[in-house]
Amino acid sequence: MILQTARLTLRPLILNDADAYLAIRHHPEVARWVPKPLPGVIERFSASWEERRYAPWGVFRDGKLIGHGGLNYVPEFGETEVLWALHPDAWGKGYATEVARAALDYGFETLGLGLIFAITLPDNLASQAVMKRIGLTYRKRVEYRGFKDVVWFDKSRD
Ligand SMILES: CC(C)(COP(=O)(O)OP(=O)(O)OC[C@H]1O[C@@H](n2cnc3c(N)ncnc32)[C@H](O)[C@@H]1OP(=O)(O)O)[C@@H](O)C(=O)NCCC(=O)NCCS
Numbered sequence: 001m002i003l004q005t006a007r008l009t010l011r012p013l014i015l016n017d018a019d020a021y022l023a024i025r026h027h028p029e030v031a032r033w034v035p036k037p038l039p040g041v042i043e044r045f046s047a048s049w050e051e052r053r054y055a056p057w058g059v060f061r062d063g064k065l066i067g068h069g070g071l072n073y074v075p076e077f078g079e080t081e082v083l084w085a086l087h088p089d090a091w092g093k094g095y096a097t098e099v100a101r102a103a104l105d106y107g108f109e110t111l112g113l114g115l116i117f118a119i120t121l122p123d124n125l126a127s128q129a130v131m132k133r134i135g136l137t138y139r140k141r142v143e144y145r146g147f148k149d150v151v152w153f154d155k156s157r158d
Pocket residue numbers: 029030033034084085086087090091092093094095096097098119120121124126127130
C-alpha cells in the first residue's frame with residue numbers, strides 16, 4: 001500500500017530499510033519522545049499490513065527515509081492511533097502534518113474507521129501542534145504503558 005503526497009512517498013517498511021529506520025528511532029531527539037523499538041518492529045508492521053491493511057508507513061523524501069508515520073492499532077485502547085516521528089533534519093517543513101493528513105484520509109475513507117486518536121506526553125508540544133493542525137481535539141488524560149499522564153486527542157469520521 002504505497003501513497004504519494006505532495007512531497008512525500010509513504011510505503012510499508014521492508015527489512016532492507018532496517019538500518020536507516022533504526023538510526024532514526026535511536027536518534028536521541030526522537031528517542032526522547034518515542035520509546036526505542038523492540039526487535040522485530042518491521043516484521044510486526046508487515047504482519048499488521050497483512051492483518052489490518054494498515055501500519056505506520058516509512059516516510060520517504062526524494063527516495064531517502066526520513067521517518068515513519070501513519071496508523072497503528074493499540075490493543076490497550078481497542079482503537080487506532082495516528083502517529084509520526086521524523087529525523088530532526090526533517091522537522092519544521094510540514095512533513096509530519098502532510099503524512100498525518102494522508103493517514104487520516106486513508107483511515108476514514110479507505111478503511112472506514114470510526115475514530116482515530118493520538119497520544120503524547122504533555123510537554124511534547126510539537127506533536128500536539130500536529131494533532132491540532134489535522135483537526136484532532138483534546139479530550140482527556142490517560143495512563144499508557146507506565147506513563148501516568150498522557151494527553152489524548154481524537155477525531156471521529158462524522
Ligand atoms: C512531532 C514531530 C514529527 C513534529 O514535526 P514538525 O516538523 O514540528 O511538524 P510539521 O511537520 O507539522 O511541521 C510544522 C512546522 O513546519 C513549518 N513549515 C515549513 N514549511 C512548511 C510547509 N511547506 N507546510 C507546512 N508547514 C511548514 C511550520 O511553520 C511549522 O513550524 P513551527 O513548528 O515553527 O510552527 C517532530 O517533532 C518529531 O519527529 N519529534 C520526535 C518524535 C515525536 O515526538 N513523535 C511524536 C510522538 S507522540
